[in-house]
Each structure stands twice: as structure tokens, then as C-alpha cells.
Amino acid sequence: MPLDTKTTGFKYIGTRPDRPDGIDKVTGKARYGADAYAPGMLHGVMVRSPHAHAKIKNIDASKALALKGVKAVVTRADFPTGLEGEDWNIQENCMAGEVALYDGHAVAAVAATSLLLAREAAKLIEVDYEVLPHVTDVDEAMKPGAPAIRAGAADYSVPEGLHPNVMRYIEYGHGDLEAGFAAADLVMENTYKTEATHQGYIEPHACLAQLGADGKGEMWVCTQGHWFVRRMSAAALGIDVANLRVTPSEIGGGFGGKTTVFIEPVALALSRKAGKPVKMVMTRSEVLRATGPTSSSSIDVKMGMKKDGTMTAAKVTMRMQGGAFPMAPIDSALDCAFSCYNIPAVHHEGYDVLANRPKQAAYRAPGSPMAAFATESLVDEMCRALKLDPLKTRLQNASREGTKASFGPTFPRIGLVETLEAAIAHPHYAAPLGPNQGRGVASGYWMNWGGETSVSAALGEDGSVTVSVGTPDIGGSRASMALMAAEALGIPYENVRVNIADTGSLGVNEPTHGSRATYASGLATIEAVKQISTKLCQRAADKWGIPVEAVIWEDGSAKPSGPNAGEFPPLTIGELAAEMGGTGGPISGHFEATPSGHGGSFGTHIVDVEVDPETGYTSVLRYTVVQDAGKAIHPAYVEGQFQGGAAQGIGWALNEEYIYGADGRLQNTVFLDYRIPVASDLPMIDTVIVEVPNPGHPYGVRGVGETGITPPLPAVANAVHAAAGVRLRSLPMSPPRILAAIKAKG
Amino acid sequence: MTQIHVTTTVNCDEVEFLADPRETLLDCLRDKLGMTGAKEGCGTGDCGACSVTVDGRLVCSCLVLGVEAQGKTIETVEGIADGEKLHPLQRKFIQHAALQCGICTPGILVAAKALLAQNPDPTEEEVRYWLAGNLCRCTGYDKIIRAVLDAAVEMREGV
Numbered sequence: 050m051p052l053d054t055k056t057t058g059f060k061y062i063g064t065r066p067d068r069p070d071g072i073d074k075v076t077g078k079a080r081y082g083a084d085a086y087a088p089g090m091l092h093g094v095m096v097r098s099p100h101a102h103a104k105i106k107n108i109d110a111s112k113a114l115a116l117k118g119v120k121a122v123v124t125r126a127d128f129p130t131g132l133e134g135e136d137w138n139i140q141e142n143c144m145a146g147e148v149a150l151y152d153g154h155a156v157a158a159v160a161a162t163s164l165l166l167a168r169e170a171a172k173l174i175e176v177d178y179e180v181l182p183h184v185t186d187v188d189e190a191m192k193p194g195a196p197a198i199r200a201g202a203a204d205y206s207v208p209e210g211l212h213p214n215v216m217r218y219i220e221y222g223h224g225d226l227e228a229g230f231a232a233a234d235l236v237m238e239n240t241y242k243t244e245a246t247h248q249g250y251i252e253p254h255a256c257l258a259q260l261g262a263d264g265k266g267e268m269w270v271c272t273q274g275h276w277f278v279r280r281m282s283a284a285a286l287g288i289d290v291a292n293l294r295v296t297p298s299e300i301g302g303g304f305g306g307k308t309t310v311f312i313e314p315v316a317l318a319l320s321r322k323a324g325k326p327v328k329m330v331m332t333r334s335e336v337l338r339a340t341g342p343t344s345s346s347s348i349d350v351k352m353g354m355k356k357d358g359t360m361t362a363a364k365v366t367m368r369m370q371g372g373a374f375p376m377a378p379i380d381s382a383l384d385c386a387f388s389c390y391n392i393p394a395v396h397h398e399g400y401d402v403l404a405n406r407p408k409q410a411a412y413r414a415p416g417s418p419m420a421a422f423a424t425e426s427l428v429d430e431m432c433r434a435l436k437l438d439p440l441k442t443r444l445q446n447a448s449r450e451g452t453k454a455s456f457g458p459t460f461p462r463i464g465l466v467e468t469l470e471a472a473i474a475h476p477h478y479a480a481p482l483g484p485n486q487g488r489g490v491a492s493g494y495w496m497n498w499g500g501e502t503s504v505s506a507a508l509g510e511d512g513s514v515t516v517s518v519g520t521p522d523i524g525g526s527r528a529s530m531a532l533m534a535a536e537a538l539g540i541p542y543e544n545v546r547v548n549i550a551d552t553g554s555l556g557v558n559e560p561t562h563g564s565r566a567t568y569a570s571g572l573a574t575i576e577a578v579k580q581i582s583t584k585l586c587q588r589a590a591d592k593w594g595i596p597v598e599a600v601i602w603e604d605g606s607a608k609p610s611g612p613n614a615g616e617f618p619p620l621t622i623g624e625l626a627a628e629m630g631g632t633g634g635p636i637s638g639h640f641e642a643t644p645s646g647h648g649g650s651f652g653t654h655i656v657d658v659e660v661d662p663e664t665g666y667t668s669v670l671r672y673t674v675v676q677d678a679g680k681a682i683h684p685a686y687v688e689g690q691f692q693g694g695a696a697q698g699i700g701w702a703l704n705e706e707y708i709y710g711a712d713g714r715l716q717n718t719v720f721l722d723y724r725i726p727v728a729s730d731l732p733m734i735d736t737v738i739v740e741v742p743n744p745g746h747p748y749g750v751r752g753v754g755e756t757g758i759t760p761p762l763p764a765v766a767n768a769v770h771a772a773a774g775v776r777l778r779s780l781p782m783s784p785p786r787i788l789a790a791i792k793a794k795g
Numbered sequence: 796m797t798q799i800h801v802t803t804t805v806n807c808d809e810v811e812f813l814a815d816p817r818e819t820l821l822d823c824l825r826d827k828l829g830m831t832g833a834k835e836g837c838g839t840g841d842c843g844a845c846s847v848t849v850d851g852r853l854v855c856s857c858l859v860l861g862v863e864a865q866g867k868t869i870e871t872v873e874g875i876a877d878g879e880k881l882h883p884l885q886r887k888f889i890q891h892a893a894l895q896c897g898i899c900t901p902g903i904l905v906a907a908k909a910l911l912a913q914n915p916d917p918t919e920e921e922v923r924y925w926l927a928g929n930l931c932r933c934t935g936y937d938k939i940i941r942a943v944l945d946a947a948v949e950m951r952e953g954v
Contacts (some may be wrong), residue, residue, distance in 0.1 A: 077832020301898025696935030
């Protein structure tokens with residue numbers, strides 16, 4: 050797709066105006082998922098399996114249904130049969146069929162006139178289980194004798210002789226691996242493990258659903274992608290997508306975890322059965338037990354390096370469990386494992402494994418943080434062994450334009466070199482450290498995404514413009530869209546209103562995921578509003594009686610241009626808009642595409658920590674994020690993405706983990722026990738925005754949302770090693786683990 | 796269960812509602828009074844998204860029963876602005892981009908206002924420890940801390 054690209058000389062791009070939804074969000078007016086109410090509304094509550102793996106022998110809801118005010122109970126019997134592939138997986142995850150596959154798996158749901166009553170009724174639903182053997186660890190799940198969670202479901206890629214829990218196998222690479230390792234002065238190989246973590250969005254999943262017996266329905270839902278919700282819910286219920294209109298609420302965080310459905314098809318099924326609207330809101334324990342945390346992983350990495358730091362070969366084997374369903378993100382994890390480096394020989398192997406855990410969902414650069422933890426820890430170990438500067442060694446081997454990427458294609462213009470140079474030059478990198486303190490660095494990558502995108506822009510009678518996009522605003526994207534529309538039209542930022550449209554108002558849009566909103570919806574916004582200025586030029590040309598080729602759009606006005614255009618005073622957007630009814634009718638612009646010019650984003654982080662040798666507690670003292678944004682549309686929200694990604698990565702590195710007991714039950718199901726970083730855990734997070742324009746976006750934008758969570762895991766591990774002299778190869782690096790490592794060292 | 800009649804003051808207005816004794820103040824504010832500014836992020840007092848003040852004291856409204864509001868004075872995020880005039884904290888949060896998704900923002904504003912009422916000149920560390928009960932998953936807290944410190948300056952200097 051040819052695009053006019055402009056990367057300098059902006060009037061609005063790069064400024065920091067107040068976000069358009071700011072007042073709503075600081076006054077409590079903004080309406081999130083749980084903030085919707087409907088006349089006659091019922092409350093839905095889920096019944097969940099207390100077992101990690103159990104056959105559902107019988108469900109008796111008679112006592113619940115006998116309660117006055119209980120209007121409907123649904124089980125899997127209320128959903129259609131015959132679904133296949135991921136549709137079946139989603140249906141099965143939303144409501145178990147014959148077997149409960151993890152602690153917290155939904156087995157039934159009830160709707161009643163009050164939430165208290167629905168909760169009471171849920172307790173009265175009797176489920177007869179036959180408990181089955183379970184497995185929750187990825188390495189255990191692959192061993193002979195581990196319970197087979199879904200025998201026979203593995204796809205064609207899995208070699209014979211592997212455990213039936215292995216669902217997919219991937220292998221690829223290039224170059225002569227043996228020659229590469231033979232050419233190295235140092236070859237090191239280690240195994241790394243990461244525990245599952247949760248996105249930890251503060252807003253639990255919530256929806257308000259209405260579905261009639263005629264198959265026509267509506268839903269209000271907190272989601273990153275309401276077209277996804279529509280498609281998945283419609284498939285799970287056997288209804289047509291066009292009959293389900295989904296309106297997104299404001300969304301209280303998602304980070305990938307709200308790109309699928311959990312309660313939504315169930316709320317619709319309850320509504321259909323009860324003939325009334327049904328609201329469902331998850332508790333925090335339900336969120337942790339039964340939404341989509343990350344995979345846990347077990348990773349072997351081997352790398353070869355010459356004495357001067359040149360990388361010669363690298364091999365990674367990645368085992369990931371994605372819960373009791375296939376599709377752990379082994380693909381993207383492997384693609385990101387060596388993406389930062391130009392290595393002549395690389396080999397990747399991946400195993401997608403089932404375990405009795407909830408179905409993993411995307412979490413900010415899915416797979417990449419785990420891969421980076423392994424690779425970037427090993428690179429640090431090798432730099433230590435060879436007494437090399439870790440940033441200069443990275444720079445020496447860095448991927449750049451023209452490098453054959455570890456995952457195959459040749460990199461276009463990318464910004465890793467620039468982030469490394471900025472990190473080396475940053476005062477943080479040379480700042481003195483005290484006793485028990487250490488510094489770590491790491492780089493990371495996310496390929497980003499374009500995806501299906503549809504945007505409309507409509508001109509108002511006064512020259513203001515309404516832009517309708519389909520990507521929910523999770524972190525200020527309305528402001529970014531308004532800035533891009535204002536820039537493209539040459540009108541003030543305040544004259545653009547950005548709405549998040551429902552599924553009935555635009556073509557299909559993928560969610561706000563893959564760091565794609567500012568890139569893809571932004572690109573479509575620019576192209577849609579340009580159609581408005583093109584049409585306005587035509588109106589002006591008609592009025593002046595000159596060819597449209599002799600009219601240009603500049604600073605929000607149509608102007609005659611060229612030798613034969615004649616002398617006419619410019620016509621402003623407001624003047625043209627006021628007359629549009631009589632000059633040809635309403636004016637709007639529309640753009641839809643699946644843009645694929647999303648440029649990947651690289652980042653390099655520097656972190657200083659202090660490890661208390663008495664307790665093993667790690668304090669993060671100083672943190673700097675350097676990342677390529679392509680072009681920062683609204684720099685404050687770009688910085689916010691960098692800082693938020695770093696904070697989540699620090700939590701993953703130091704503290705967050707899913708803890709399963711021997712009974713297969715999740716033991717830390719509240720925020721007190723699944724402890725995410727709080728304000729007093731973190732320092733200020735310094736940011737450096739590197740801008741290497743992405744040739745695939747009109748203003749050079751690269752997605753920035755995801756890359757920032759990737760470097761912190763290894764950067765913190767590298768800093769802990771520098772501070773305490775111990776290498777932690779399993780996450781999280783919680784105080785007891787660090788203390789044990791210090792004691793083992795003696 | 797028999798509902799109990801509760802009369803209380805919310806953001807200077809006298810209000811009444813009927814509460815089941817099991818219902819939290821948060822449930823009552825949201826579901827009975829239509830004040831959905833306070834959010835439920837956890838229901839266990841760990842996230843602070845439901846922060847309100849009761850007789851001037853900062854609490855998690857998910858840990859207070861609705862019936863306990865009887866005769867009390869409650870302030871919520873909806874009462875922070877004076878009509879169309881935003882409180883300095885609200886303005887600074889917008890200016891500093893101190894919110895991304897915004898779900899934690901109501902609770903953090905209520906908590907920060909309570910902090911500045913008793914300590915108009917807090918250090919960065921004091922702000923961080925005061926807000927340690929308010930989880931934010933989007934921002935890494937950097938811009939939140941800056942916004943609170945900047946609002947404190949403005950409130951002290953009266954500009």
C-alpha cells in the first residue's frame with residue numbers, strides 16, 4: 050500500500066495535549082464494564098470446579114432453581130454441539146463439557162434477581178465429580194506417565210514418541226550450527242524456567258448481555274476487541290455474528306488478557322434462557338483462577354561467542370504449557386529469542402504442552418519475555434565470562450536494516466542500534482554503585498502487528514470532525530487518533546472527537562492488541578480524514594470553477610494552487626462544511642485495510658538493584674527504558690507504555706507467580722498473595738524515546754505497547770547477579786530463592 | 796435477608812437506601828445510589844480502587860458494610876470536583892498523563908486527596924508509601940507520583 054510518509058515538520062504530532070476522555074476518567078463518570086445496568090437485569094454467577102482435573106458425572110441444579118428469584122441455570126447442555134478447532138476450545142473453556150480441566154473451570158452458571166441470591170444459588174448447585182490425576186508443571190506434563198489431558202488431540206507436527214500432552218512441535222533455523230559452535234571460543238548452555246504470571250488488570254471482566262429467543266442480542270462488555278467478542282460468543286452459541294451487537298465499555302486494563310471471552314457467552318446463554326438481561330462480573334479470585342494467565346516455560350539455550358564478543362551460533366529449545374488447551378505462544382517466543390542479534394547459525398525448537406491450568410491468554414508480547422529471560426541472561430553470563438561490556442557486545446552483534454532475522458525474513462529499517470547507543474551514552478550506565486548493588490542490562494523485541502482495521506470519519510456542519518475507530522482506548526489512544534487526524538487535516542486537536550464505535554457501526558476490527566492501535570487505527574484515521582480533505586477540495590474546485598487538480602489542502606483550508614488556478618481566497622473547512630448540504634451532501638471518509646507495515650520495536654533497559662544479603666530482598670533503585678517508538682504521537686503516553694511495561698516486567702522478575710499446590714489448586718487467588726508491584730516497590734522510571742521512523746506508517750509510528758515488558762526479566766536477573774554474585778535461572782527471584790542461592794554459594 | 800434502612804451523607808447530599816446486611820458500602824454506593832465512580836478491583840481491600848473517605852478517614856469501601864454508613868459522612872471521587880471546576884489533583888492527573896486505563900484513578904485521587912489534607916508537603920517516598928494500597932497496573936506509578944507532588948505544590952502555593 051503506497052503511503053505518503055511524513056516524519057518531520059509536524060504541528061500537532063509530538064505534542065502532549067490533555068486526553069479527550071480525561072475529565073470523564075478523573076471524575077468517576079467514565080463507564081467501565083461493571084458500570085452498566087439494564088431494566089429487569091439479572092445477575093449471573095458461575096459455578097467453578099474445585100478440582101484440577103475431574104470428570105463431571107452429574108450436575109443437579111434443582112435446589113438452586115427452587116429458590117424464589119432464581120431464573121435460569123445453564124450448563125454445557127445449553128450450548129450447541131459440533132464446534133471445531135479454536136471455536137470448540139473457547140466454548141469448552143467458557144463452560145466445561147465432560148471434564149473439568151483446571152481449578153476454577155466453569156461447570157455451570159445461574160442467574161437470579163440479585164447478586165447475593167445468585168451467589169447463594171450457585172452454592173446449591175450440586176456437581177458430582179470423579180477426580181482424575183492432574184499435572185501442572187510443563188516439564189512434568191511431558192514425562193512418561195503424566196496424565197494425558199486430551200489424548201489424540203496433538204496436531205501433525207508432533208513427532209512420534211512424544212507424550213500426548215505435546216500438542217504442537219516447531220523446529221526451524223538457518224546456518225551451520227555445528228560450524229558456528231566450533232568457531233566459538235566460548236560455548237555456554239543453561240536451562241531457565243519462568244512461572245505463569247497474570248496480566249493483573251485492575252478491572253475484572255464484566256459484561257451486560259441480552260439475547261432473545263430469536264437469536265438477536267446485544268452486549269456491553271469490557272474488552273480489548275469487541276469484534277472478537279462478537280465472533281467468539283456467536284460461535285459458542287450458534288448464532289449469526291450480525292445478530293449480536295457488541296458495545297465496548299471503557300476498559301480497565303487488558304494487556305492481552307481481554308482479547309478473548311470467558312463469561313460473555315455464558316451471560317448470553319443465561320439471558321436467552323431467562324428472557325432477561327444478565328450482568329456478570331468476575332471476582333478477583335475468578336480472574337486469577339479462570340481467565341488467561343501466561344504460559345509457564347522451561348527453556349534450554351546454548352550460544353557460542355568468540356573472545357571479541359562475536360556471536361557465532363545459538364540454539365533454543367522452548368517448552369511452554371498454555372493450560373489445558375493448545376496454542377501456548379511458542380511461535381512468537383522462538384521468533385523473539387535471538388531477534389536482537391545477527392547470528393550466522395540459529396536453531397529453534399518449541400513444544401506446546403497441555404497442563405491442568407487455565408487456558409493461557411496473550412500478555413504483552415506473548416512469549417517474548419520468557420525467551421528474553423533465557424537468551425539475555427545467557428548473553429550476560431557469557432559477557433561476564435569473557436570480560437566484555439554487555440551493551441557494547443550487544444551493539445557489536447545487533448540486528449539492523451538488512452540483517453537476516455533469526456526467524457527468517459530480512460529486517461527493514463529498525464532501531465535496535467540506536468537504542469543501544471542511547472543506553473551506552475546514558476548517564477545511568479556510568480553512574481557509581483554502592484555495596485550490594487548491581488547493574489543489569491538487556492534488550493528485547495516485539496514484532497508488533499497490523500491486523501484488520503476499519504475507521505470512519507465524518508465532517509460536522511461547523512468543520513469539526515468525528516472519528517470512529519474500533520480499537521478500545523486503553524491508554525490514551527483517543528488522544529493519539531485525534532492528534533493524527535488534526536495533523537492530517539490541519540485543524541485544531543480540540544476540533545476532532547474520537548469515538549470507539551460498536552460492532553454495528555464499522556467493518557471488522559481486531560482488538561487493541563499486538564501494539565497495533567496507534568499504528569493501524571492511526572494509519573486508517575489519517576487515510577479516512579484525507580478522504581474528507583480530498584472531497585472538500587472538490588467542493589472548492591466546483592465553487593471556483595477550476596479543476597480539482599488546481600486545488601490543494603493546507604492548514605485546514607482549500608487553496609488554489611498552480612499557474613492556472615486563479616486568485617481565490619482560501620475556503621476554510623468550516624466554510625466548506627457549512628455549505629456541504631447544498632454542494633453535494635454530507636462528507637465522510639472511510640478507510641479499511643489489513644495493514645502489514647507494522648515495524649518491530651526494540652528496546653534496551655538498564656536497571657540498578659540492591660540485594661539485601663540477610664533477607665534476599667531485592668530493591669529496584671534506578672530504572673531506565675530506552676525504546677524505539679518510530680514516531681511518538683503523544684510522547685507522554687509513549688513514556689507511559691514504557692514505564693508500565695517495565696513495572697510489569699519487574700513484577701514478573703521479582704515477585705509474581707502462579708503457585709499451585711500438590712492438589713492442583715491455585716493457592717494465591719487474591720492480590721494480597723498474587724502481589725503486583727505497588728508504588729513503594731518502584732523508583733521513578735526514566736525513559737528515552739528513540740525515533741527511527743517506520744516506513745510502513747504515514748507518520749512513522751511503531752507500536753510501543755509490548756516491547757517494554759521484555760527486557761526487565763533478564764535485566765533484573767543480570768543486576769541481581771551483579772549485586773549478589775548469584776545467578777537465578779528460575780523466575781520469580783523472590784527473597785527466599787535469592788537467599789537460598791546466596792547460602793548455597795557460601 | 797431483611798433489608799435495613801440507612802441514612803447517610805454522600806458528597807454533602809443526604810441520601811437513603813435499603814441495604815442487605817451482607818452488602819458492602821461499595822455495593823450500596825454503586826448499585827443503590829448509582830455512584831459508580833468507586834470501582835471493585837478485588838473485593839478484599841488489596842487494590843484500593845474502591846477508596847472513599849468515611850468521616851474523613853480513608854477506607855476501602857469493599858471492606859465496609861453498607862449499614863455501617865448510617866449517620867456517617869462519605870466522600871467519593873464524584874465529590875472531588877466543584878461543579879465544572881476540577882480539583883488540582885484531577886487537573887494534574889490529566890496534564891501529567893497519570894492515567895492510562897483510568898480504572899484505578901478514582902481510588903488514587905481519593906487517597907491522594909486524603910494524603911494532602913494531612914500532609915500538604917509530602918516527599919516522593921511519603922507519596923509512594925501512602926499510595927502503596929492503591930494498585931495501578933498501567934503506569935508504573937511514575938506519572939502518578941509526579942502528578943500528586945505537582946498538585947501539592949500548586950495547592951500549597953495557591954496558584
